[in-house]
Amino acid sequence: MSSSLKYLQGYPPALLQQVGQLMAEGRLGELLQKRYPEVHEVRSDKSLFDYTNELKQRHMRNAPPLNLVRYDAKLKIIQHALGTHTRAPQQQGAKLKMRREIRVASLFREAPAEFLKMIVVHELAHLKELDHDKAFYALCHHMEPDYAQLEFDTRCWLTWRESAQ
Template sequence: MENQLKYLNGYRQEIKDQVASLLENGKLQSVLLSRHGDIHNIRTDKALYDYTIAIKNRYLRKSQPLSKVQYDDKISLSHQALGLHSFVSRVQGRKTKAKNEIRISSRLKRVPESLLRMVVVHELAHLKEKDHNKAFYQLCCHMEGDYHQLEFDLRLLLTLVEHDQNPYT
């Protein structure tokens, strides 16, 4: 069962046992659906960019600009990544041009908005904090008060997907 719950590795055993029981009894889907019902309609790269910029402008107005935000089919769950933040620095003549880019897994096109928001907030937090440290998670919680619960719920969804039980397909 431990391998079946790989997205919950850092959680206490009693939580993993409870999730395993819900999964085995076919009730984990209904738990997730009761918390997060409908999927969002942010399907295009332009819509994702606008959505991300709105959050950035609300909480990180003075941070570095974003040059690109897009969905990416190549982001795989094998690395347990649903989003990537990259900082690209290029020298052109005597000038150095820097770009911040965010790529979000295309798998998140068909999830509830709250789960997409959690991943966007996570990637935006990397504009200020590169490492997953205390300051990083404080910033995530500042931008999304339910950050830790949403991260857990996303891990539940990943567990369901792994077991061919995605409630959002």
């Protein structure tokens, strides 16, 4: 497989060939910009925290609260970390509480609105489902019905961005 399609590993060869052809013709970026013209306004860590909590409240009211949601410039996209979720025990006197954090790669500050939503939905789903299994993806699709297409298009966008640099 071509290293230029590393974000698309695991997809069928015919699909990879289509993406490769669009890239070779210089049309992948244009196609994505036409399909996803709206860039979001969620630029600050505070607005990302509010945006994430709004989605959580709408779809996962019983999920535990989040302590931190922020953009993180240190996330390594190459290592497939578009976002992360962490759980860490936190001692407060005699009580032991779980601290929950979501970090989103800072390149998503400039991403189409749908791609940011896909990443946030993915990380929120990890509050209830730790593994990428059937239940996890069912929860993702509950929160965002077009989740699978958005995940694929986000991977195409990452591929295009990297090739354009």
